[in-house]
Amino acid sequence: MDLKVQVLAAFLFVVGLLIILTKKNTIILLMGIELLLNAANLSLVGFSNYLGHIDGQVQVIFTITIAAAESAIGLSILVNLYRNFGSIKTDKAVTLKG
Amino acid sequence: MDSFNLLTGLICGVTAVLALLMLFSEQPLSCALSLLGVLLGTAALYGLMGEHFIATVQLVVYAGAIMVLFIFSIMLLNLKHQADHYNSGKIRLVVAGVLGMAVFILLTAALMGYFSSTPQEGIRGQFGRGEIQQLGGNSLVLSHALFTQHYISFEMISLALLVALVGAVVLAKRKFD
Numbered sequence: 478m479d480l481k482v483q484v485l486a487a488f489l490f491v492v493g494l495l496i497i498l499t500k501k502n503t504i505i506l507l508m509g510i511e512l513l514l515n516a517a518n519l520s521l522v523g524f525s526n527y528l529g530h531i532d533g534q535v536q537v538i539f540t541i542t543i544a545a546a547e548s549a550i551g552l553s554i555l556v557n558l559y560r561n562f563g564s565i566k567t568d569k570a571v572t573l574k575g
Numbered sequence: 576m577d578s579f580n581l582l583t584g585l586i587c588g589v590t591a592v593l594a595l596l597m598l599f600s601e602q603p604l605s606c607a608l609s610l611l612g613v614l615l616g617t618a619a620l621y622g623l624m625g626e627h628f629i630a631t632v633q634l635v636v637y638a639g640a641i642m643v644l645f646i647f648s649i650m651l652l653n654l655k656h657q658a659d660h661y662n663s664g665k666i667r668l669v670v671a672g673v674l675g676m677a678v679f680i681l682l683t684a685a686l687m688g689y690f691s692s693t694p695q696e697g698i699r700g701q702f703g704r705g706e707i708q709q710l711g712g713n714s715l716v717l718s719h720a721l722f723t724q725h726y727i728s729f730e731m732i733s734l735a736l737l738v739a740l741v742g743a744v745v746l747a748k749r750k751f752d
Contacts, residue, residue, distance in 0.1 A: 478583050480690045482620060485587045487682035489613065491675045492594040498671040504603045504649060508610050511641065512594065518633075519617055526624045530700035531720045534629055535728075538721065541636050542732050546739030548641050552648045553747035559652050560750075 482523040489516035503558065503565040507551045514544045583623055590616030607645045614638045625704060628714040 489512055496509030518537045525533025555565060562569040590613055597609040614637045621630035702716060710716050721729055 478580065478624075480686060481583055481587050482624070483686045483690070484683055485590060485620075487679055487686065488591050489594050490682070491679040492598050494678065495671055495675045496598055498674075499598075499668055502603060504645065504652075505606050508597070508606055508645065511610065511637075512597070512613065515614060515617055515637065519620065522621055522624065522626055522629055526626060526704075528699055529703040529706070531702045531716055532700075534626060534717055535720055535725050537629055538632060538717075539728065539732050541632055542736055545636055545641055546736050548644055549743040550739055550746065552644055553743040555648060556651065556747050557749070565652065 479523060479527045483520060486516045486520035486523065489513075489519065501567045503555050503567060506567070507548060507555070510551075511544060511548060514540060514547075579623070583620070586616050586619050586623070590620075603649050604646070607642065607649060610645070611638060611642050614642070625707070626713055628717050 493509045493512035493516060496512065497506055500506055500509065518540055521533040521537050521540075525531065525537075558570060559565050593609045593612040593616065597606050597613065600606050600609065614633065618630045618633040618638065621627075621633055702710075707713055707716050
């Protein structure tokens with residue numbers, strides 16, 4: 478049980494990393510970030526359950542709150558990106574590129 | 576106990592397959608629905624581990640609120656037939672895949688090494704599975720820790736959430752020239 482959960486958390490983390498590295502659609506990038514946070518949460522809860530601590534779960538509540546705030550800000554930035562560049566492809570947002 | 580292990584393995588497998596579907600799908604909406612499945616599977620695992628409060632928060636906040644935000648913004652942007660323009664180069668895919676495999680193998684090896692040895696005596700905390708049952712359940716123990724030991728952090732995080740909420744509304748309403 479504990480090992481299975483930790484291996485699944487590692488797998489979800491790697492998949493989220495691959496989504497961020499390979500995709501060019503900004504909505505899917507934000508979903509990849511959510512997947513990374515979710516994998517970290519799963520690992521924290523698994524270890525706090527395995528070792529008999531409660532602090533890991535408190536940390537997970539804070540992480541879920543920050544994830545909600547992050548996705549709200551990220552999606553409103555996304556709406557502005559679409560308004561200004563007419564596309565949500567990451568290659569279009571190159572105004573700051575020197 | 577055996578059916579419990581079987582159920583855990585089944586949920587882990589389904590969650591992993593849904594994450595892979597998310598990696599290989601090009602449409603944002605199917606990606607969002609796969610992410611919803613992953614979050615539901617994670618909530619089920621939390622429930623199986625006995626962490627009922629975290630499982631409920633996961634269902635309400637992640638699978639409820641955040642997924643509604645994602646699906647709402649997909650609807651708002653109304654992206655139709657642009658799927659074929661989002662492919663990245665072959666070399667990039669291969670390099671990312673090899674790196675990802677390496678990270679996964681290293682993490683799994685480290686985890687196997689950790690779980691094959693018993694943890695040292697001082698590391699184990701006082702809230703084992705039996706002790707939590709005696710103290711009145713997971714929600715009681717967790718809320719006690721949250722409102723005594725971590726009280727300041729809890730208040731700070733609620734303030735941060737409020738600031739982020741106002742910031743999101745301001746950013747989305749603003750017109751840049």
